């Protein structure tokens with residue numbers, strides 16, 4: 479069982495982060511924020527995939543001025559991502575965003591920081607202090623200093639906010655290296671009670687980014703550290719949301735949905751297992767309800783796993799055995815595997831009153 483670190487609750491629009499709230503999944507659009515129509519379309523797709531908080535880049539005044547129109551047409555909280563120019567944060571707040579992310583690595587002028595904090599306080603919205611390893615100056619470039627610098631920069635920014643009586647703060651300390659990321663979050667988690675947005679920055683192409691995120695985000699969350707997560711990857715943002723949800727499912731923090739248990743195949747496999755798994759995954763994607771579906775390649779290990787699942791197939795040569803609720807039901811020809819499994823899945827879900 480995961481014991482979550484105790485944090486103060488912070489609200490991003492209608493979504494609570496920290497406190498006793500479940501861990502949320504977020505992502506970031508990759509459209510031009512000035513293009514309201516495309517940005518809204520992408521946010522709606524992400525929302526459909528399960529995204530609960532969305533962040534958009536605000537690199538220009540025109541992008542900041544598009545935020546009110548975007549917010550009006552979406553139903554998840556909108557976060558403005560600000561770098562370099564504090565005036566973009568002020569304009570975003572005036573446009574009614576639900577939170578602002580500031581990077582202490584590139585907005586350093588205390589007067590400017592104070593102006594943003596005061597505006598956020600007046601608007602009643604939180605600020606994420608988002609430190610990235612890439613924007614932290616390393617004296618002499620010594621890698622071992624990185625975590626210390628990230629934590630120090632984060633906490634000194636917090637102090638500036640606290641002096642203004644502002645504590646609606648969320649923190650992130652992302653490095654592109656898993657171990658540094660984890661060390662930075664663990665260190666800061668022991669020094670304050672602010673909720674943490676957990677992720678790995680510049681994590682790379684999907685195959686690499688998903689593994690890094692599963693290790694760093696999954697590892698931290700399993701230790702109770704982390705209140706909202708983002709998987710960053712060089713690919714479609716929907717894949718980030720799907721990966722984030724999978725991490726939470728694997729930790730038992732989200733309903734598993736239709737969970738497919740399948741073998742890796744080996745020299746004993748005599749059915750087209752990979753195609754069957756792909757087919758069932760496609761056909762069950764987004765189905766409501768929790769079910770374990772076993773798809774196993776042979777009668778060596780297959781029956782055991784199939785019996786433990788709600789429904790399963792253990793393959794033979796051109797046929798397989800159907801298992802349901804722990805019992806062997808009947809022999810099924812391979813060509814019928816997918817349809818028979820789907821029918822049984824639907825029946826079981828109906829019976830459970832999905």
Ligand code: SF4
Pocket residue numbers: 741742743744745746747774775776777778779780
């Ligand atoms: S279940 Fe059978 S086919 Fe699949 S990996 Fe195990 S031994 Fe091989």
